[in-house]
Amino acid sequence: MTRPTIHDVARVAGVSLSTVDRVLNSRNGVRAKTRSRVMEAIDSLGFERNIAAANLSRKRRYRLCFILPDGQNSFMRTLEKDVAEEAAAALRDSTVIETRKVPAFDANALAELLRSLDPEAIDGVAMVATDATIVRIAVRELRARGVAVVTLVSDLPGPEKQGFVGIDNVQAGRTAGSLLGRFCRGRTGRVAMVSGSMLLRDHAERRLGFEQVLRTEFPEQEIAAPLEGLDDKDRVRDQLAERLAADPGIVGVYSLGAGNRGVAEALAGLPPGREVSVVVHELTRFSREALLDGSFDAVLHQNSRREVQGAIQLLRSLLDDQPQPALDEPIGVEIYMRDNLP
Amino acid sequence: MTRPTIHDVARVAGVSLSTVDRVLNSRNGVRAKTRSRVMEAIDSLGFERNIAAANLSRKRRYRLCFILPDGQNSFMRTLEKDVAEEAAAALRDSTVIETRKVPAFDANALAELLRSLDPEAIDGVAMVATDATIVRIAVRELRARGVAVVTLVSDLPGPEKQGFVGIDNVQAGRTAGSLLGRFCRGRTGRVAMVSGSMLLRDHAERRLGFEQVLRTEFPEQEIAAPLEGLDDKDRVRDQLAERLAADPGIVGVYSLGAGNRGVAEALAGLPPGREVSVVVHELTRFSREALLDGSFDAVLHQNSRREVQGAIQLLRSLLDDQPQPALDEPIGVEIYMRDNLP
DNA sequence: TGAATTTTGATAGACGTCTATCAAAATCCG
DNA sequence: CGGATTTTGATAGACGTCTATCAAAATTCA
Numbered sequence A, B: 001m002t003r004p005t006i007h008d009v010a011r012v013a014g015v016s017l018s019t020v021d022r023v024l025n026s027r028n029g030v031r032a033k034t035r036s037r038v039m040e041a042i043d044s045l046g047f048e049r050n051i052a053a054a055n056l057s058r059k060r061r062y063r064l065c066f067i068l069p070d071g072q073n074s075f076m077r078t079l080e081k082d083v084a085e086e087a088a089a090a091l092r093d094s095t096v097i098e099t100r101k102v103p104a105f106d107a108n109a110l111a112e113l114l115r116s117l118d119p120e121a122i123d124g125v126a127m128v129a130t131d132a133t134i135v136r137i138a139v140r141e142l143r144a145r146g147v148a149v150v151t152l153v154s155d156l157p158g159p160e161k162q163g164f165v166g167i168d169n170v171q172a173g174r175t176a177g178s179l180l181g182r183f184c185r186g187r188t189g190r191v192a193m194v195s196g197s198m199l200l201r202d203h204a205e206r207r208l209g210f211e212q213v214l215r216t217e218f219p220e221q222e223i224a225a226p227l228e229g230l231d232d233k234d235r236v237r238d239q240l241a242e243r244l245a246a247d248p249g250i251v252g253v254y255s256l257g258a259g260n261r262g263v264a265e266a267l268a269g270l271p272p273g274r275e276v277s278v279v280v281h282e283l284t285r286f287s288r289e290a291l292l293d294g295s296f297d298a299v300l301h302q303n304s305r306r307e308v309q310g311a312i313q314l315l316r317s318l319l320d321d322q323p324q325p326a327l328d329e330p331i332g333v334e335i336y337m338r339d340n341l342p
Numbered sequence C: 001t002g003a004a005t006t007t008t009g010a011t012a013g014a015c016g017t018c019t020a021t022c023a024a025a026a027t028c029c030g
Numbered sequence D: 001c002g003g004a005t006t007t008t009g010a011t012a013g014a015c016g017t018c019t020a021t022c023a024a025a026a027t028t029c030a
Helices: A006-013 A017-024 A032-045 A051-058 A074-093 A107-116 A133-144 A169-183 A201-217 A233-246 A260-268 A285-292 A304-319 B006-013 B017-024 B032-045 B051-058 B074-093 B107-116 B133-144 B169-183 B201-217 B233-246 B260-268 B285-292 B304-319
Strands: A062-069 A095-102 A124-127 A148-152 A190-195 A250-255 A277-281 A298-301 A334-336 B062-069 B095-102 B124-127 B148-152 B190-195 B250-255 B277-281 B298-301 B334-336
Touching (some): A006 A032, A051 B051, A062 A074, A062 A107, A062 A304, A074 A095, A107 A133, A148 A304, A169 A250, A169 A277, A169 B169, A233 A250, A250 A260, A260 A277, A260 A285, A277 A285, A285 A298, A334 B334, B062 B304, B074 B095, B074 B304, B095 B304, B107 B124, B107 B133, B124 B304, B133 B148, B148 B304, B169 B201, B169 B298, B233 B260, B250 B260, B260 B285, B277 B285, B285 B298
Parallel strands (some): A062 A124, A124 A148, A250 A277, A277 A298, B250 B277, B277 B298
Antiparallel strands (some): A298 A334, B298 B334
């Protein structure tokens, strides 16, 4: 009922503690035959090294760096706050977290920051990636210098990074389509989409998923040409208000980027009696309020807190050379309505 | 940047290690004045005891017992599996978990089991409670004998237990109403409810929330008299099939208990062209399939895995006398549709 | 075979905390 | 004040692992 220790391993393998230690920490100077004897003992005993004790002994510290985009984006600011809070908690597990900010969507700045990191002072990096070749190369270099790298929220497709913690955005778009299609049933017309910019990977993916579902399952609704709000509330408000006024046939709105405040303001300007179903992304102060007062019907959300925790966990297991550096539970697309608000 | 240790506390307070230790572990034989000197040092340094080291030293083990209802209920069996898996993981944190099963909804059996637990061999209990006085008393006795007790999934209202890990069922019912109301818009008629038994606390709460929302926000829909399926799939199927056949005006179904298979079977028997929106509870093999083939529209879910983790965490922090034995994040009502299935 | 080299073992001290014991110091009480 | 009692300090060893060093044993190679 007690866990086996290195002493047990040594005894079973018929070798000394020193040798077990050499094997466990892959130091050299152990014959292959001896090593495999130790391995066998480890397997047969089901030995798992006590990481708490190991860290205590070697004063191991995990030095992580989170790289987040700067700017007004409310979701990113929440993410930043979550990182700060988890950093405080992580201190208890000998994990030190530093946060860096780069201008949003600026691949060069990101790449430069990555290049400027000191591999002697940092063990792992979690970054909200901007998808560009220059970034990819910088990541490759960083990894070559022994730093673990994972992406957070926004992925960098390809083999450079060692993991991604975030939601599946196509799936998110499909879910939005599925909800909005059902909400609008019985009121045939047009559905408007508001995106940040189609240059952003996650926005493009959401749009894709949304259109897939709407076209195949709710063909009675037409999809209006998408608005580009550039994640700016004023622009979103103006464009959407104009479109709603111009087209009385719009029965649903899907906003797949930032700028929830703008959406809410545009809706507030509608004449009473006009019913428009609305689905947006990310639970923020504004989308929350809009759910409560009934102007939004549903909010799709990614749990940034859990994403941060997942990134920390993933980096730590990568640094520990743990067997399964996969997330226990993937980050899912969460649906919020007025009554299941957290 | 390194955390202060008891050595630092001793130095700052101007006392010996022994004294600091006596204060930290609230042993007696320390003058009040000395104690407060040590406390001050702890505060000023922001000292937090290294729990890993402490556990290592004292070979502390958290011996927990999970009490779950026996029977066919698919959700409960998943819960059981989650407990088993988390138990394996918890071993690494010197936590030993034992699972006990009692006949479902049998307050006497539960109370008896609680009474039979040996306080010498168990530090904490997490139980799916049956709400009855005899249970309440058994819990009170157990706590008096020094065992921590929390409830899981199904609460025991009142001051006896030290915490509850589970969802808010009224909120779940409201969410169901909000979804189903929107799904059925444009098709006015009647909505049928299938419960397990109104004697169960959580079922009653769900019904309450559901009716609240439907009455106030979707008054165009009538609420049909609820069916009692007793969580049995055959009974659910028969009752629901009969009702659907008898009343062509039924446009929506809310099943708030177990028996998803029965609901799916009843729907499969409907003539093609008849559209009924369906919301049920708990993501299981059957509700999952039904979402995928389109016969269910949405599933409300409680993340049993996270509930188990939450209960373990809560018990451990109670046993450690940690400051904030509250959950980081409460367990929320999750909404699943076909496209955001995990 | 003997020397050089590699592999292995033994030992000690550390990480931060706990427990136990014994002695020294401070306080109390009559 | 002096003895009894309480409070405090010092020390040692433990938990499971790591690191380092030195010596002993086994292996290699000429």
